[in-house]
Ligand SMILES: Cc1cc2nc3c(=O)[nH]c(=O)nc-3n(C[C@H](O)[C@H](O)[C@H](O)COP(=O)(O)O)c2cc1C
């Protein structure tokens with residue numbers, strides 16, 4: 015093995031990084047991952063560029079990934095020479111201009127507007143501004159996998175190398191594959207894609223399976239609708255995932271790797287392509303990597319929109335150019351996978367963890383988390399929680415800590431949290447102190463899954479949620495086995511009846527029985543877990559089902575057929591804003607007098623409700639409520 | 650797509666079975682959909698039956714067999730968007746443009762797709778028009794956004 019070239023690359027990268035930290039021109043950081051862009055980062059960028067040009071100011075743009083608190087996007091930071099980097103949130107183009115001018119022209123960091131500063135570059139602090147990592151959302155987090163996200167330019171391999179990047183693979187190549195597997199075993203790493211299978215074990219099986227070619231696949235399909243951990247990591251630190259892929263491939267003896275990534279993530283794909291090109295250029299891919307005799311190359315395969323392709327055997331069929339149908343296991347892919355060869359599939363986050371384990375050692379890693387559940391886990395914290403975004407905490411952190419301390423709780427009273435996406439379960443308040451580890455969540459009837467957390471408050475109807483998930487899995491069922499194909503369809507029909515108010519009391523028993531049948535009888539994980547959202551909501555939120563069935567009442571005012579829109583006469587000032595936006599002419603009434611809403615004409619499009627809340631004089635004179643409540647009032 | 654365009658696309662692939670999905674994706678990227686003649690050409694190139702190709706293409710929701718509109722509307726109905734009112738936005742498209750999932754308006758202006766998760770769940774509900782993702786979309790704002798494309 016020959017690391018001379020790597021040592022030179024590392025020195026060069028360190029110099030480049032150092033120059034950036036000590037930059038003599040101001041640095042302007044912009045979070046330009048997909049979430050930042052969706053929030054308007056590109057308009058902010060244009061405004062910054064224009065301001066710099068108009069005012070003949072000099073500054074260097076630094077394009078970083080997402081640092082996590084997406085609810086603060088677009089985030090923009092300014093680092094003046096010799097000063098710490100200061101962060102500003104929810105930046106509009108107008109605000110961006112002010113921030114630039116104030117910092118660059120007046121030397122004023124506008125302490126009141128700043129959300130936090132970053133220490134760590136040796137430039138001290140700024141009075142009146144908090145440390146960014148002391149913000150309530152950040153403080154309880156432990157960032158291992160996400161350590162570079164928001165700090166380095168994902169499109170620059172030197173930034174990664176300067177931050178100890180690729181030293182994990184160097185260490186792996188020095189110690190040999192058996193030692194790598196032993197290290198991962200000692201670290202206690204379990205797969206982050208959902209099932210939590212010990213990573214070392216499947217590697218060992220694959221390594222020991224005969225086969226002239228072995229394959230290493232990165233599962234970046236991220237099928238859980240409502241979760242984005244993998245997207246964010248790839249967009250923010252693609253080389254970490256690629257280095258992990260390299261380490262895993264070396265451990266199992268694979269010569270070719272694939273990244274199977276969903277087509278809905280175009281920016282992540284572009285970043286991976288660029289990063290792979292840089293790896294080739296630097297000699298981390300190809301023949302005889304770092305003179306170790308290890309040959310490896312990577313191909314990107316774009317998914318084509320099928321949830322089931324996240325399942326490993328279906329994923330393999332898809333790479334082979336077939337319909338993505340799962341196969342019954344055994345044989346497991348580790349023995350007989352892609353093209354019949356031993357194949358390992360690991361999730362993006364599992365791979366992103368590996369360089370950290372190799373670099374810092376198993377002992378360091380296993381200090382994080384709890385017995386049997388070592389290390390950290392990223393979660394995408396979304397739904398009706400105040401602070402939405404991507405977070406990372408040690409395994410075993412309670413749901414309460416995640417939702418309330420980190421997420422800041424809900425605006426309206428908390429109702430439930432869904433973990434594990436469509437395969438997971440919906441947990442009620444009494445489970446908030448459940449530790450976030452694989453076994454505890456499973457014992458509660460849910461699963462850890464890949465890290466999606468959907469928080470719900472009293473405005474969410476759990477029956478509607480169960481219907482939503484079952485419609486999703488039913489549509490995504492590949493149709494190969496009948497318990498899943500037919501069973502999920504029946505479950506959807508029953509749930510639709512309930513949400514429409516057409517159900518019979520024994521429908522709940524049918525739901526339960528059918529759900530258990532589908533769980534037992536299905537061929538792959540999709541069907542085996544599809545009933546979980548129904549079964550858990552039935553168990554923990556039975557009164558809500560009963561209300562739908564017996565009283566045709568949807569307390570959360572969500573189920574379309576059971577709700578209506580009403581004008582509150584005492585509040586309506588007759589401003590006519592709702593009359594203007596109503597597409598069907600359901601609202602009438604002269605100016606300055608309370609309006610009339612004709613329920614027969616109302617199509618429940620929500621326009622009047624919104625306009626009344628945000629744009630009208632009265633504020634909230636239009637309400638959405640369960641019809642039962644309206645009846646009560648009428649009587 | 651012209652003969653030459655097909656040739657250019659094909660020239661990048663070895664002609665193995667595993668190239669089928671990437672080829673379909675490339676064709677759709679160029680033409681906006683999978684035209685009828687593409688299936689025959691791919692069948693010849695990969696030496697797979699047309700039936701096989703239709704079987705695979707129809708399995709994956711990404712592939713469409715009708716011409717897209719000038720602008721593509723994608724409404725996210727992932728879980729985060731669902732609990733934040735994504736369905737109401739989808740209803741608005743169906744009502745105002747008279748098209749359902751997978752269809753194109755008669756004037757060829759818009760096509761519409763329901764998708765499950767664009768990965769911006771923290772900013773739900775989310776709508777994508779062409780390459781631009783709009784976040785925290787309300788019914789009223791959605792109407793304004795659509796008007797910009799009319
Ligand atoms: C229906 C279904 C969908 C799945 N989707 C994903 C996915 O999107 N991403 C993922 O990493 N694993 C997914 N999995 C789990 C994979 O089959 C596999 O266990 C995982 O990629 C292994 O990686 P790990 O050991 O690193 O967790 C899915 C499983 C099932 C049954």
Ligand code: FES
Nearest residue numbers: 725727730767770
């Ligand atoms: S749920 Fe809509 S972007 Fe993820």
